[in-house]
Amino acid sequence: MLPASFYRPHCRIVALGLLCGWLCACSGSGVGLDGNGQPLSSSSSGGPVPLAATFDAIQANVFTPICSVCHIGATAPEGLMLDAAHSYNLLVGVPSTEVPTILRVAPGDPTNSYIIQKLEGHAAVGGQMPLGETPLPATTIAFIAQWITDGAPAGGSATAMAMATGFRVASVAPENGDVLAVAPAQMVVGFTRELDATRADAAAVRLERIDGAGEQASSTTVAIEPSVPAANPRALLLTPRAPLAAGQYRIVLSGQPGNALGAIDGELVTGAPTDANGDRVISYFTVAATP
Ligand code: HEC
Structure with missing residues (x-):
């Protein structure tokens, strides 16, 4: 037998995120925008993590503040959770739900990575991400593509956890x-x-x-x-x-x-x-x- 608490459903405030979008999510967690209007996020040491072609930087600057507003919890679109606890394992080497013949992230191959197709707005199914919002700047997408070209390595936080x-x-x-x-x-x-x-x-x-x-x-x-x-x-x-x-x-x-x-x-x-x-x-x- 398992303890009764094991079966308790989690409570998630998804609707809040849907209502106010990522700007609200940013101000709520105490981070702001940089000189280019891009969201800044905090590292564990408290300082901002500049956007770079690494998983941790992409998580902190893009997935957490912009994408996980929708892509979180039991209602995450296509089962794709992009919060820090889930994103890497649900992206790298995992087939897309919309087009299962294409991996969400195919290491070494950004062109055939579904996430890049969704960010650039030419995927075969559905809309451009972030859905209904201003597309990410080309420079931001280029960092994500570069991380994929580099083999989509995991971030340092995964190694530290192990x-x-x-x-x-x-x-x-x-x-x-x-x-x-x-x-x-x-x-x-x-x-x-x-x-x-x-x-x-x-x-x-x-x-x-x-x-x-x-x-x-x-x-x-x-x-x-x-x-x-x-x-x-x-x-x-x-x-x-x-x-x-x-x-x-x-x-x-x-x-x-x-x-x-x-x-x-x-x-x-x-x-x-x-x-x-x-x-x-x-x-x-x-x-x-x-x-
Ligand atoms: C406003 C809500 C919203 C935001 C913000 C959002 N998405 Fe989505 N996403 C969706 C919905 C809804 C779908 C499914 C319908 C569609 O594809 O248009 C989807 C589908 C996807 C898919 C396809 C998944 C699959 O397995 O087929 C990917 C990849 C994706 N989003 C990535 C992102 C990324 C990366 C971001 C942040 C830059 C983001 N999304 C931001 C709502 C959102």
């Missing part, structure tokens, strides 16, 4: 407690360390559908394709073989040492609550509507 916490789950999408209006095209579990891609199989991770409630609850394993994107070995991508029907689901990591995903032999993920078998439920989420 050093501080050991082998852990760093992020899950959908998050525990999320209620999704639309079935997710994929689920992504981010870890603090690189995974052994050869162990990303049905024995190591499974998606279960929960039927019934309380004593009557039973679970059925749902067919998924687990994979580790070559470009981002810290992420475990779970692609359903068929669209998920409405219902309740949980993502479970096997507690059996032989199924350990860690590249360091036998190392088990720590942190998430375990059940009697040592299995770890790392997210419990609901799909509200059948596609």
Whole structure:
């Protein structure tokens, strides 16, 4: 059994962000605009991080202040959360939901990275990002393209987290407690360390559908394709073989040492609550509507 608090839905104030846009988000967090009218963000040391072709600088200057106003939480468009906790693992090596044949970020190839197509306004589906707002300056898009050309490396904060916490789950999408209006095209579990891609199989991770409630609850394993994107070995991508029907689901990591995903032999993920078998439920989420 898991503690009752584990099932408590998260509360998110998405509507606030939609109402006031990124200007409001900036003033709310105490940052302003630079001489070019571009948002400034704060680093952990308190100073602004100048925009550069690095993940941390792009997160601080673009994804957090401008994009995560909409791209956050259970209602994030196309399941793409762009807050600092989720963005890297949901971008690098992950297929676009709108055009699944194109990766959101294809390291080394900005032209064929869906995010660049969305920012430049010539993607095959949907509008230019940020949606309904002034497009990003060409110079800003050029920094993002350069980061992709350079191989889209992770930021220093990811490395620092691995050093501080050991082998852990760093992020899950959908998050525990999320209620999704639309079935997710994929689920992504981010870890603090690189995974052994050869162990990303049905024995190591499974998606279960929960039927019934309380004593009557039973679970059925749902067919998924687990994979580790070559470009981002810290992420475990779970692609359903068929669209998920409405219902309740949980993502479970096997507690059996032989199924350990860690590249360091036998190392088990720590942190998430375990059940009697040592299995770890790392997210419990609901799909509200059948596609
Ligand atoms: C005002 C809300 C809003 C803002 C701000 C916004 N987006 Fe979006 N985004 C959407 C919506 C809605 C969609 C889906 C419809 C569409 O594509 O037009 C979307 C879709 C996307 C997609 C396609 C995802 C996929 O998997 O197919 C990408 C990539 C994207 N946005 C990136 C960004 C980036 C980067 C920023 C910041 C520069 C941003 N968005 C800012 C609302 C927003």
